[in-house]
Amino acid sequence: MKSGEHFSLFETTRVRGWFIRRVFSISMFVAICFIWLFRLSHKGHPYWPCLALFAAEIWFGFSWLFSQSLRWNLIFRKTFKTRLSQRYEDKSLPSVDIFVCTADPDIEPPIMVINTVLSVMCYDYPAEKISVYLSDDAASDITFYALLEASTFAKHWLPFCKRFNVQPTSPAAYFNTLHHSKPYPQNLELVKKLYEDMKIRIEDAAKLGRVAKEIRSNNHRFSQWDSYSSRRDHDTILQILLHKNDKHNSKDVDGFILPTLVYLAREKRPQYHHNFKAGAMNALIRVSSNISNAKVILNVDCDMYSNNSQSVRDILCFFMDDEKGHEIAYVQYPQNFQNLTKNDLYGNAMFIPSEVELHGADGYGGPLYIGTCCFHRRDALSGKKYDSGYRIDWKNEIDHAIESNLQELEEKSKALARCTYEENTLWGKKMGLRYGCLVEDVITGLSIQSQGWKSVYYNPMRKGFLGVAPTTLLQILVQHKRWSEGHFQIMFSNYSPLWHAPGTIKLGLRMGYLHFNSWATTSLPILCYSIIPSLYLLNGIPLFPKICSLWFIPFAYVILGESIYSLVEFLIFGGTIQGWWNDLRMWLYKGTSSYLFAFIDNIFKFFGLSDSPFTITTKIMDEDVSQRYEKEVMEFGASSPLFTILATLALFNLFCLLSTLKDLLVLGENGFRDYEEMVLQILLCGFLVLINFPIYQGLFLRKDKGRLPSSLVIKSTTLALSACIISKIFI
Numbered sequence: 001m002k003s004g005e006h007f008s009l010f011e012t013t014r015v016r017g018w019f020i021r022r023v024f025s026i027s028m029f030v031a032i033c034f035i036w037l038f039r040l041s042h043k044g045h046p047y048w049p050c051l052a053l054f055a056a057e058i059w060f061g062f063s064w065l066f067s068q069s070l071r072w073n074l075i076f077r078k079t080f081k082t083r084l085s086q087r088y089e090d091k092s093l094p095s096v097d098i099f100v101c102t103a104d105p106d107i108e109p110p111i112m113v114i115n116t117v118l119s120v121m122c123y124d125y126p127a128e129k130i131s132v133y134l135s136d137d138a139a140s141d142i143t144f145y146a147l148l149e150a151s152t153f154a155k156h157w158l159p160f161c162k163r164f165n166v167q168p169t170s171p172a173a174y175f176n177t178l179h180h181s182k183p184y185p186q187n188l189e190l191v192k193k194l195y196e197d198m199k200i201r202i203e204d205a206a207k208l209g210r211v212a213k214e215i216r217s218n219n220h221r222f223s224q225w226d227s228y229s230s231r232r233d234h235d236t237i238l239q240i241l242l243h244k245n246d247k248h249n250s251k252d253v254d255g256f257i258l259p260t261l262v263y264l265a266r267e268k269r270p271q272y273h274h275n276f277k278a279g280a281m282n283a284l285i286r287v288s289s290n291i292s293n294a295k296v297i298l299n300v301d302c303d304m305y306s307n308n309s310q311s312v313r314d315i316l317c318f319f320m321d322d323e324k325g326h327e328i329a330y331v332q333y334p335q336n337f338q339n340l341t342k343n344d345l346y347g348n349a350m351f352i353p354s355e356v357e358l359h360g361a362d363g364y365g366g367p368l369y370i371g372t373c374c375f376h377r378r379d380a381l382s383g384k385k386y387d388s389g390y391r392i393d394w395k396n397e398i399d400h401a402i403e404s405n406l407q408e409l410e411e412k413s414k415a416l417a418r419c420t421y422e423e424n425t426l427w428g429k430k431m432g433l434r435y436g437c438l439v440e441d442v443i444t445g446l447s448i449q450s451q452g453w454k455s456v457y458y459n460p461m462r463k464g465f466l467g468v469a470p471t472t473l474l475q476i477l478v479q480h481k482r483w484s485e486g487h488f489q490i491m492f493s494n495y496s497p498l499w500h501a502p503g504t505i506k507l508g509l510r511m512g513y514l515h516f517n518s519w520a521t522t523s524l525p526i527l528c529y530s531i532i533p534s535l536y537l538l539n540g541i542p543l544f545p546k547i548c549s550l551w552f553i554p555f556a557y558v559i560l561g562e563s564i565y566s567l568v569e570f571l572i573f574g575g576t577i578q579g580w581w582n583d584l585r586m587w588l589y590k591g592t593s594s595y596l597f598a599f600i601d602n603i604f605k606f607f608g609l610s611d612s613p614f615t616i617t618t619k620i621m622d623e624d625v626s627q628r629y630e631k632e633v634m635e636f637g638a639s640s641p642l643f644t645i646l647a648t649l650a651l652f653n654l655f656c657l658l659s660t661l662k663d664l665l666v667l668g669e670n671g672f673r674d675y676e677e678m679v680l681q682i683l684l685c686g687f688l689v690l691i692n693f694p695i696y697q698g699l700f701l702r703k704d705k706g707r708l709p710s711s712l713v714i715k716s717t718t719l720a721l722s723a724c725i726i727s728k729i730f731i
């Protein structure tokens, strides 16, 4: 078909109903202004609490504005893969390097890691053009052993996937789905048995904590661990397990070449800062440039397996588009999860960010880089500035590997992963991932955009990558503490969207970034609103307009409008009502605990007082916990200051509401007239009590291990009661 030649490889469409959405946004903004006006014209009764609420309302207003910028211009992308193959198949499809990062074999089991590796080796793409790199920041010989096993298993798995068009290509995920798909492929039993045997061997090694002596002595490759002294102190360990130049070892059982497979544990020394995942990624960028040097790089976390073997072709439709391709630095996929429950108790799906907000950022040319499931242009990631004349010749690839033999290649590449390599270079500053921020990915994306590049958000129906979602409340809160703290750092960094790179980043996108960057600060207004109105309700003092006053209207409009809007948004994109309620609860919990701690930590850090440790959220769980997760029962189970705050706030509001209801009953009709002035406060307090139901359950009603510990029950009850009593005395 010749006519395909002139068409674009991808298409961008605007969301339907954008006009109504905008009209609604404007009306909401007007209502918000009226609320501000109300506070300005009614100041001073009682002075301080009203001032605090006013400050909170101003902040909510701004934060709402930021969130609107991410809804103003939603766009969706579609690719045309047939056009891509008509134009480029066989001649000039570029190579792709795939980075998988793992950091701890105890938290990220090697069997999960190799499932991810195998899934990305199986892309429907010429195998000689794919290179997979595993970065192991723990330098664990067990992970290496698992990868070695995977390289052998791949010789059966890849042809099997190809022949029977197996989907998804992660063996574990595929064998899990088997009971649905009826006609079993032949050879299935054989391949499955190979997998199960391999799994047992790897899990045995993991249980043992080391690789058995026989295996070690039978394979010279383990000799690199002879000089290993600890996770934080070892040489670079680099092994090319499969490579197209290695003609007899790197073919599958059908005689076809396999993708290149490389294991890397960069050098670590106690006296050098390793810069966490950003440091690992930068080592990978350099090492891969010496081995395969593909112009496109995919990076995934070790738990995100590929769920669609066409993804590489999809993203090439963006990069290789004649008209717009050259300005795209990266294509971000959403981070999706395999293990979500129906109503997503913990808001794990990050539903609104991935289904709405990133599409909105895309509308301004710049979805955030979220650290995984992202395809990069190597040039942009390595620090090249965009200029309008920039074009890439996809055909012209220099193959470093051709002349040298593999051992030489390994030796040369090792030098690139030394700790001293980055001294006095721009790595971490202007090249590669940027250092010094808890969300190194986001700041890297921002700095790439500030060099003039665009990025694209691609969120197809069938998800490209699926990972494992955290399954306890604490894991999520800790994760969000880190994220919000990192985002807050960005606001005051050199890359702050407030002032960085004037002229290159659009205002809408800046506001979008600020929406995320200001997460930590929203903790203060949320706290204000969860404490002050209830406290004054307890003491019978109104803080909001009367129900019969005209000023009541903007409050009602904003509250109803925002609730209905967010519910509809949730339902349109495929959520459930219960899911929306859960998401709202998580917003509240994150706001009053994670964001608050992130805020405080940042202030401390600002004055040089503390250093927050990097925490990885754990991804394995025991049977009990996973059963409760599947039943959507909230998992507390531990004592944490984060929970103390949540429980204290929940109880405090419960006491305020109970005391008010008691008064209402006792006072009867007369009382009701007084409370007419306090309808909003009663509703707010009632809402807080309703949404906190899982906490009351965890405190008083549940008996299982996932309940809140009794020490915490005592602590939070005491705190909440004292707050009530003290307020009675002082107000």
Ligand SMILES: *[C@@H]1O[C@H](CO)[C@@H](O)[C@H](O)[C@H]1NC(C)=O
Binding pocket: 167, 168, 307, 308, 336, 461, 462, 463, 464
């Ligand atoms: C994952 O891929 C399978 C096909 O292999 C598909 O049926 C499923 O819908 C995908 N999952 C998601 C969440 O898109």
Ligand SMILES: CC(=O)N[C@H]1CO[C@H](CO)[C@@H](O)[C@@H]1O
Binding pocket: 176, 338, 339, 626, 627
């Ligand atoms: C789809 C999927 O992988 N589901 C898994 C979710 O996690 C539970 C354990 O909690 C597994 O049993 C499921 O297979």
